Amino acid sequence: MTTPRLTQSTGPQFTRILGLGAARGEHAVPNADIIEPINSSDEWIRQRTGVITRARAGAEVHAVDLATTASLEAIERSGIPAERIGAVIVATISNTVQTPSMAALLADRVGANPAAAYDISAACAGYTYGIAQADALVRAGVAEYVLVVGAEKLSDIIDPTDRTISFLLGDGAGAAVVGPSQTPGISVSSLGSDGSKWDTIGMTATFDQWRAGDVDAPTIRQEGQTVFRWAVWEMAKVAKATLEAAGVQPEDLAAFIPHQANMRIVDEFAKQLKLPDTVAIARDIADTGNTSAASIPLAAHRLLAEHPELSGGLALQIGFGAGLVYGAQVVVLP
């Protein structure tokens, strides 16, 4: 008996983002509405974070609802029929449903059933991980098109009295359709982690501690100073290495789209990278808040809405957060 020769998949040489979609929580929550439990002020929050209002969703709106709205827009903008999507990847850390995945429900809702569907947990780097995976899946011939979504309803996991991170957070979803391209549209991705800082951003308790009645429901916290140092100075090194690996100089960029963690991080990051004035810098956090995995596609979508001339230009996108994990790549803006 002879062993049959296996068929392995191959795909197109290049990929790109074909379309983006966005959805934000329907309520614009100003600083004035959240300062009392943290004994703070509008000025304190603006000065330290640059956040003026954060988008939050009402009780009836779930992360998957935001993901659906964003995905339908991305699919429409990409111009491809939903049934040709071969994989749906959702990056999220705030889904209150442990299993099944948000991605399977989303795939069905947007007309991509029976696409491969799975969630990934890479916090604020989740979207960049998803783009790297989508690029690989398409080029390997596993999927013709891939829907990548960052979707968070972070207001479900905050503590209104927490002064470390909760007041920064918003709800939203950003989506991208990745597919074949005639020319390179997604660079080499830099993905990595530093688990030695595993406890610098995370939950206050475990699910089983909560079930045992020992603690309140788990909410999110961070060690701001440690995270700030890592997010600016360590991530500046990753950003520079990503540009080099992509074969791109800072002056070649049309836009810089970092994870919208805190305006002070965005500002200091841009300073460290010595970006020329010609590079548009995403500053969506001011009235969206930090939406973790959703922040990069939301910020990219907004930049393109406000500056349509950026379409076709190169954008450096970098996500970083709980893990700690990071991901970065240069993409051609759709």
Add this chain to the structure above:
Amino acid sequence: MALSNEEVLAGLAELITDETGIAADTVELDKSFTDDLDIDSISMMTIVVNAEEKFDVKIPDDEVKNLKTVNDAVTFIVKAQA
């Protein structure tokens, strides 16, 4: 060559002025970073990272919370240089 306390103070004052706009001559040894100079935690970390580069020392995250006054920082940097 290790710098003196006075030289570290002068260099640190420059970094603080760059980050916050506070006049360098108001950065005195007995001043508290938070209470007197009104330096927030993010600016403090920026000053710390810039001080590491300027003075060629390592200031670990765990140490930053112990640097409450200008004197604490000057003393730490001078020792770390030795």
